[in-house]
Amino acid sequence: MSTGTIVKTSNLNYSFRNGVKTLDDINLEVPAGSIYGFLGPNGAGKTTTLRLLLGLLKNQQGELEVFGQAFGSHRIEILKRLGSLIEQPSLYLHLTARENLEIYRLVYNVSKARVDEVLKLVGLESTGKKRAKQFSLGMRQRLSIAIALLHQPELLILDEPTNGLDPNGIIEMRELIRKLNREHGTTVIVSSHILVEIEKMATHVGIIHKGRMLFQGPLQELQQMKTQQSVLEIETNDNNRALEILSRQHKVQQTTSLITLPYGGKQETAAINQLLVKEGLEVYALHPKQSDLEQLFIEITSDNI
Amino acid sequence: MSLAIATRAEIIKNRRGAAFWMCLIGSAFIPFIYFLIYNLKPERNYERMAANAWRVHFQEGWQGFSIILLPMFVILTCSLIVQVEYKNNTWKQVFASPLSTGNIFFSKYIGILAMVIFLLIMFDVFLLLAGVLTDVLHPKFTFLETEVGWSNLLRRTLKSFISLLAIVSIQYWLSLRFRNFIVPIAIGLAMLVASMTLMSWEHIDKIPYAFPFLSYARTSTASGRWLENHEIYSVLLFLVFTVMGFLDLRFRKERG
Numbered sequence A: 001m002s003t004g005t006i007v008k009t010s011n012l013n014y015s016f017r018n019g020v021k022t023l024d025d026i027n028l029e030v031p032a033g034s035i036y037g038f039l040g041p042n043g044a045g046k047t048t049t050l051r052l053l054l055g056l057l058k059n060q061q062g063e064l065e066v067f068g069q070a071f072g073s074h075r076i077e078i079l080k081r082l083g084s085l086i087e088q089p090s091l092y093l094h095l096t097a098r099e100n101l102e103i104y105r106l107v108y109n110v111s112k113a114r115v116d117e118v119l120k121l122v123g124l125e126s127t128g129k130k131r132a133k134q135f136s137l138g139m140r141q142r143l144s145i146a147i148a149l150l151h152q153p154e155l156l157i158l159d160e161p162t163n164g165l166d167p168n169g170i171i172e173m174r175e176l177i178r179k180l181n182r183e184h185g186t187t188v189i190v191s192s193h194i195l196v197e198i199e200k201m202a203t204h205v206g207i208i209h210k211g212r213m214l215f216q217g218p219l220q221e222l223q224q225m226k227t228q229q230s231v232l233e234i235e236t237n238d239n240n241r242a243l244e245i246l247s248r249q250h251k252v253q254q255t256t257s258l259i260t261l262p263y264g265g266k267q268e269t270a271a272i273n274q275l276l277v278k279e280g281l282e283v284y285a286l287h288p289k290q291s292d293l294e295q296l297f298i299e300i301t302s303d304n305i
Numbered sequence B: 001m002s003l004a005i006a007t008r009a010e011i012i013k014n015r016r017g018a019a020f021w022m023c024l025i026g027s028a029f030i031p032f033i034y035f036l037i038y039n040l041k042p043e044r045n046y047e048r049m050a051a052n053a054w055r056v057h058f059q060e061g062w063q064g065f066s067i068i069l070l071p072m073f074v075i076l077t078c079s080l081i082v083q084v085e086y087k088n089n090t091w092k093q094v095f096a097s098p099l100s101t102g103n104i105f106f107s108k109y110i111g112i113l114a115m116v117i118f119l120l121i122m123f124d125v126f127l128l129l130a131g132v133l134t135d136v137l138h139p140k141f142t143f144l145e146t147e148v149g150w151s152n153l154l155r156r157t158l159k160s161f162i163s164l165l166a167i168v169s170i171q172y173w174l175s176l177r178f179r180n181f182i183v184p185i186a187i188g189l190a191m192l193v194a195s196m197t198l199m200s201w202e203h204i205d206k207i208p209y210a211f212p213f214l215s216y217a218r219t220s221t222a223s224g225r226w227l228e229n230h231e232i233y234s235v236l237l238f239l240v241f242t243v244m245g246f247l248d249l250r251f252r253k254e255r256g
Helices: A044-051 A075-080 A097-109 A114-122 A137-149 A167-184 A195-201 A219-228 A239-246 A264-279 A294-301 B002-014 B018-040 B040-049 B052-086 B093-094 B100-137 B150-177 B182-197 B209-223 B230-251
Strands: A007-017 A021-026 A030-031 A033-041 A061-066 A082-085 A155-159 A187-192 A206-209 A211-219 A232-234 A259-262 A283-289
Touching: A007 A044, A007 A187, A021 A044, A021 A211, A030 A187, A030 A232, A033 A167, A033 A195, A044 A155, A044 A239, A075 A082, A097 A114, A097 A137, A097 A206, A097 B002, A097 B040, A114 A137, A137 A155, A137 A167, A155 A167, A155 A294, A167 A187, A167 B002, A206 A219, A211 A219, A219 B150, A219 B209, A232 A239, A232 A264, A239 A259, A259 B093, A283 B230, B002 B100, B018 B040, B018 B052, B018 B100, B040 B052, B052 B093, B052 B100, B052 B182, B052 B209, B100 B150, B100 B230, B150 B182, B150 B209, B150 B230, B182 B209, B209 B230
Parallel strands: A033 A187, A033 A206, A082 A155, A155 A187
Antiparallel strands: A007 A021, A007 A030, A007 A061, A206 A211, A232 A259, A232 A283
């Protein structure tokens, strides 16, 4: 297993033929052994970045390194070590699950036993002569994953793997990604436009919006930002006076019926309560409100429009 | 080595594919028509076929096949085989697999050429079958008593294949170029019809879509030369369009 950084892009820029800049100075860093959640609204440039990583788009500007090797000069060696699933499933619908895998078994030169293994892993071992066109979307997605896993890649690139899956399918997919990461040390880049999904499995997060990276780092760092964004909501019988008292020590804001101030932990909440009571105010509500990541995500992406 | 592997993978992709079924059924079409002609009104055919049943049978069969059906099936085969990737959204998976562009391009090319050979061979098989079955049902025919004339059949098949090379290379390139399969098929069929109307033109032997019919016609008149002019052009155009098609794919900016 590789250590350090598995994928590194430096100053990646990309424009489509219409001249619109799709990627603007993308510096991606995916640590080995991580589950890297690549997050951004639709059209942010996620797929373009991932397509560049796979050589499906010709790199226009910037450096692209995978496994410490420059992509341009080591394309085939790099592709041998990674598996991918880009957007909707890529399957030969007139063929069975086994036949689909057989095609890639030949290409990646892996043993026949491995075909059975991956079929079992994704729970498609008993589909027999059923053709892929008769599969449900979830089954197709699982077969695509099986193809991506066939050669036991060190890096797995999954673009919106849960798109179109039912809740059960989404949970299964998440479990599978976690299992691969935990048991086989596979580094996974998984893109999504749904934050909660990334939050549930990623160890690292990259947020892209309008072609620019807005955040990159461990999930905890993002969660810390979340704490920083949390507020304490207070309601009293005399909000104006409470505002006056609290503004001596805190950065307070008043909304229609509430006072809000940055949340500073349980003890601080208790101290605020005591202070208000001591000043003769009746405290009706004292409510720490965590800004959820969803909110944070919207804030991060809207600040930069 | 990896080209051989990629080609094996191509063969799996075309298993039970549309191109396979079209070639199989398409190759049986003309032989079946002749089988009906011989068997529904046998007395009309006994005499005219008495001298050399196989020769007449091959001549008529190949005539019906070469003029429009054979090039049409080849045009469709090129599109259908490439469409397997477009239709299933699999180009991206192919290009993201550790195969060189050369392996991707040539393995599919070999797949198409193999399908064309399959079409020609199955056509011969069905022609032979139609003759033999006719004789079994109506022993007055002389198929079983006459020498098959293998060299004649082989020569026709081989020359047909050579005459098709130019069309294959052009259609393969067009099929790779256009995601919408109607475009290469429309261009191919329009060219085919145009070349039919221009058949008496002095330069017709330079129009690729007329080559299969010219090979049929000139095998029947047997000029004595092994390769006719148009067959040499066919090989040359094949080389030119193969290189063009490959370079076009190699330097494409967006793939899959």
